[in-house]
Amino acid sequence: MSTRQHQWGFLWRRLLQAAPVIVFATFIVFSLLKIVPGDVAVTLAGENATEQRIAEIRQLYGLDRPFLVQYGSWLWKALHGDLSMSLLSSEPVLTSIARSLPNTLLIVSIALLLALVIGIPLGIVAARHPGSLVDKVLMSIASLGVAVPNFWLAMILVSLFALERNWFPATGAVPLAVDPWQAIRHALLPAIALASGGVSEVARQLRSSLADILSSQQVRTLHAKGVPPFTILWKHGLKNVSVNLLTVIALLANRLLAATVVVEAVFAVPGMGSLIVHAAVHRDFPVVQGVVFVMVLIVIAINLTTDALYRIVDPRVRT
Template sequence: MLLNRLVQAIPIMILATFLVFSLLQLVPGDIAITIAGENASEERIEQIREQYGLNQPFLVQYGNWLLNAVQGDFGESLLSGEPVLDTIARVFPNTLFIVVYGVLLSVIVGVPLGILASSRPNSRLDGTIMGVSSLGVAVPNFWLGMVLVSVFALGWNWFPATGFTAPSESLSSAIWFATLPAIALCTNGVAEVTRQLRSSLVEIHGSQYVRTLHAKGLSPAVILWKHGLKNVSVNLLTVISLLFNKALAATVVVETVFAIPGMGNTIVKAVLESDFPVVQGAVLAMVVTVILVNLLTDLLYTVLDPRIKQV
């Protein structure tokens, strides 16, 4: 049942936020000095620590944050004073847009390549597609992002090098700004979709079931669309779900390369500035998003294959 999955997700969220809170304590620097200013007196610095609870034991600080978070209060940025929820509401849609765009590109490009490779297994065409796919898996997102900026933004001026337009303001402009970041995110995804789909279709094409369909006179196109892709749909959905989660994590570096005001860029800046409430709230939002995507995937499993039941 979905209710059981939601209950099981609670410890995961608590563990994730606890680990992040713990790691933040290792970040060098003193946020109290940052807030008060380097020339502030020791008395003023101690006042800042007391005001924000920075002088309390680690577990007390985390417990207070968790108690407030359960009540829907994620606190305020220690530097800007903006409520953390407002920060997340402003930047998270940008990240989701880029991630969804990247995943769609992965499917749009990867599915045809996987079908093409599976149609002639062990051929030169198959070897070429698989070789390029292996290269796509190995290419780092941040390196590809810098190459894309150098060639298509600074060199040819086809796309902007930095910045972003929210989809709510202009969808066409948002797509234009998000194209290069989405390509940087989707390269690994295209490779994964191609490799997984090719492997699954080759296995199905070699099965007795498909050979029987060929013997009955069904065309290869009908076998592919009515039987092949239908049988691999659950596996493909699993790959897409994993790609979404990986792309969401990869935005931390991609948004930094393209200077996009999204969750990844916000987390990086907050970590560097030791802005703990912003980091905690942003990480929790991303963890919740991953959990919701996994729940949606479980629901779609039952739609694609009714034999799969929720447990």
């Protein structure tokens, strides 16, 4: 089998493995929404609506059909790009998501970039001086970053840099396509609040795996032969931990997506987190289901990308 055929076969296998994940995740959410107390038809029709009007609402939205039929119909339409209509605004769910998703992705992207730009150097410095005062101080700071709640740090950032000094906007978001600079200014504080734990996670994981390699007999032999420290760090250190680092980055990206709910609430960012919270509170089930569906697709895309990068950075994975 040629290399190209092998790569396509790998891709198809991973896509087939992702299909049950999509079905399972959406089915669980669909089931949970159905057992929530209350009647969506009554909510839409109003408290003083007649039984006839409520029955019409149920028939209009397909709420009178069996549960599995409702789920199967929704999943079939979702796979064809139709995420139904919002029960509250009658706007296509896909339109709401298309308006909110870029704000969330911008915050997550900046947060992930900050976590890598700050966390990787900290992990390298700590790994090169294991057990030293520098190592202990950096790892203590990293542990503090994990312990600080995102929402608490978000409120501190708003108070210090938005309300008191007016350096950054306190709330809201600007589309990146409209004004890139203002979009980044609005997203920076939420991204910093989101990245605090990520910096710590990257630094600690990189320090742990890199310190083991740098203290190995092979690396000591290279030092004895006069190989430059930078060459040792790059060729024999970072390259050997690249797979572990990719795993940490993928897991971190997925966690950041989930954590945006809290941060977006503090900064009143009209992103995916705010969208799903508002929809859940007002029982707008098509929006909740649509957001979950898109988030699952994003997580699967992140995992597929990570698997592909594994095969690039580590030839052993290809075999």
